Structures are given as structure tokens and as C-alpha cells.
Amino acid sequence: MNGCRKRSFIFTFLIIAFIFAFIFLTGIKHAQASTKKAYNFNLKVLNPTLSGYDNFSLKNFRGHVVVVNFWATWCPPCRAEIPMIKKFYNAERSNGVVVLGINVNNNLGGVRSFLKKFDGGITYPVVYATSRVISNYGGINEIPQTFFISKNGRIMFHWVGEITKGALYEITNKLLNKN
Template sequence: MSKNIAYGLGILLVALMLYLGLVTNSHQENIAGVLPGKEAPNFKLKTIEGKEVSLEDYRGKVVLVNFWATWCPPCREEMPLFERVYRTYRNKGFEVLAVSTDSSLDPVKKFVKEYKLSFTVLFDDRNITSLYGIQGLPTSFLINREGKVVKVRLGEYKEIEKDLKQIL
């Protein structure tokens, strides 16, 4: 196998692993276009029920904005954790905005029903994914009450509860 082919296959494998959330990066805050310490860009999207909401509507609360898809195994894995954490901390000012990047709404509605998700699920028109510089799924942004990003996470966000306790 030539060096060029091996190099190309290596790059393809790393890109695929990043896309699936299987590789983490010690500099995760540099993966996405939105960096910790910066204000999270406002956006408006519709819920899966058709109601328009904006990130600005949640100012004064701690918000987890999670980009995900129903076909993404790590995304599916973290949703029950997000639901548990949401139910535990919602009365303390915590909200979850799960931004689906699926190509159609039907699998998202089915997924929400199957997993009994009670937090807000939004459907992206691809503009918000681009605005946030999403390079792989899942990608999460933890935003404080002032609207500033405090954590960016590519891949499963298993430490959400620990990070949340520090800023609530």
C-alpha cells in the first residue's frame, strides 16, 4: 500500500471517528466555532411541536444546548442521562435544548416518545449547526445564566452533572 493511500485512509478513519464522537480532544473548546468564555450566539428554531423558541428566551437559566441525531449511537446513549439530569435540576434553573440534525422530523418525534424526553427538542434547519461550527455529533455547549459558554464537549457528555453542579 502506498504512503499516500495509507495517509488518506488514516485521515478518513480519524474524521469518521470524530464524526461519531469516538475520539475526544484535550482541546475540545477549539473543536467548535463557539468558544468558552464567549457569548453563545442566539438562534431561533421550532420545537418538534412547531413552537418557535430562541436561546435568548432562556437567559437567566443554565442551558445545555446539545446537537444530536437519532442515527448517532453516542447521541442515543447520552439522552437518558440528559433526561435524568434535567428532571433533577430543572427546578434550579436548568434547561436542555436538544437540537436535532436529522433530515426529517418523523424519526425525531418517534425517538422523543420512545425515550420519554421531557426537555425541549428543536429541529435544526442546518443554519444553527453551521452557526455553532459543529464538526461532529454529539456536540454540547453548557451556557451559564449570563449567556456565556462555560463548556464545549464533542462526544458523549458523561460529566454533565458534575459541570452543572459547579455553575448552578
């Protein structure tokens, strides 16, 4: 009986340790702090009518918090986060927040078709990634990825995976100095 309790205790301990390790490791992967200078680019906007932009140059948004989201049309988590990011942008742009979607699709025509069909349209500017942009933002081997750029042009946070509404607001508010 004593040996049975000991094995049960060890098994329970290992399960709890595994759960804590999983939570800890996935949390680190999601939000990473950084202070690297953001790579500047000038790219043609794919949805100029809805977004109000023809071109997007990062240097034109100094003094603003910029949220850069790398995504693809074939990525289910990317498509799932678009409505939430759209609502966030519409609510926060009057506070000096800029959102940019950078698409990493293999086919530009597919991106344009997606933008036309997306429910209600995407109101924040969307550009098509160049290989130079992708390499300067770390290669973008997983999507979605979201970078939070401070008012002085530094990447302050990097989120890998589908971002949550809470994280989007919390990180942005820190950069806006609302806390």
C-alpha cells in the same frame, strides 16, 4: 542480557508515554473552555406536549444555565446519552437549569417518529437544527456535542462526544456557582 533489559525499558516507557498522551489529548477534546457569546435562535419545539414549550428562544433563558445538546437519531452515542440527560434535566430544572436537544438529522419525519417511540418520551425541549444554527455553533462535524451556556448567555464549555454524568453535573454546578 543488558541489551534485553534496555529494550524492555524503552518499550515500557513508550507504552506509558502513549497512554498518557492518549488520556491528555482526549481530555482536551472533550471539554473546552470558551467565553463566546451564544448564538440566539427561535425554533419550533418538536415535543411540545412533554416539554411544555411551543418555541425555544435562547434569549428567553437569560439568568438560567442552558445545556444545548446536538444529536441525531442514527447516532448510537447520542441515543445512549438521552436517558441520562433526561434524568439530569428532571432533577436540575428546579435549580434553573434548562436543557435543549437540537437534532441534526437529515429527515424531520424520522426525528418526529423517534420522539414518539422513545421510551417514556423526552421531557426536555427538542428542536430541529437549521443550517444557520449549525454554522453558528461551529459546524457540528461530530456528534454528539454539548454546549454549556452561562446565565449571561456565553458559551462557557463545549464537550465533544458522549457526555458523562459526572461531567454534566460538574460543569453545570460550576456555572450555577455551587462549588
